[in-house]
Amino acid sequence: MVKNALQAQLLKAGLVDAKQAKKTNKQNQHAKKTGQNDQQQLQAELAKAKSDKQAKDHALNQEKQQQLEQKSLMANIIQMIKQYQIKEIDGEIGYQFIDETKIKKIYVNQQVYNAIVSGSLVVAKITTPQPTQYALIPQALAERIEAKMTGYIIGLQQQQQDQTTDEEDPYADYVIPDDLMW
Template sequence: MVKNALAAQLLKAGLVDNKKAKKLSKQAQHEQRTGQSNEADLKAKIAQDQQEKQARDQALDLEKKKALHEKELKAAIVQMINQHKIRETDGDSTYQFIDEDKIKKVYINQQIYNALVSGSLVIAKDKESYSFLPKALADRINEKMQGFIIVNNSEKNEAVTDEEDPYAAYVIPDDLMW
């Protein structure tokens, strides 16, 4: 029979055998008689474990807060897009643009087409469709979070041309109709 309650619990759980339990109980008795104990070491280890757990909990909490903030920001941007999008856009003109390495085509009226080409309107991703927004709103959205504005013709990307390119002097207009 094991005299130490801890050893009995370890035996019951199957973590140690009888030989190991006797050794633990003898060691505990020896520490009681001599006054030597590892209480200071145990307390230090417990305090260190608590600090590590607290640091992990704080890191997890910070990640959750960041995820929640990002989710709230996305919801606010989607709400801004829905409130300010131009609704009457159907027409006969086609406008093609690239979204996620795919060429997309939208049918719009000539007024919207001209505004897109000039840069006063932009195309934004609206869930599964596309919305047309004023340039000022697009700038505010880009300040908050990137990735919603797909086409912004007001930002002219100056491509570096090769000096030997014979067609460098010929600029292709954005509103070229095929």
């Protein structure tokens, strides 16, 4: 029994005998059952899919690792600020500073105020789920924190901007005091 119309035509024309047609039918059926024809293509597709999945997983793992390192660094910085902050600052003198676009004010005593003005103490921002808090820390620690991650130190950025003067500035010879009370 011939299943293929082409085989039937070849048999009628006498180009193929019934024995050869039966043999090719059996080979085709065997190939279909075992999947030998498509097996190489299937293996190539599986290998490609596996390599794509590995690349995608590797990229996701790297992104998660970076986020974890970022969180860890932020937690370490907040811990350092809390550990080394100056605690005895309460006083009646208001020190004003700019945090992003807002002017903030903390009340300090005279000794701490003098240290801030001289540059030995710097204002640091503690951002937690609670409202933003401010702390005063030594300048050396502030520089180390600023080198690791920006955004936590407020007073250090203002000092660096003040120190850069223009060579053609006509008022460069005049000293502008930082401790003016308004």
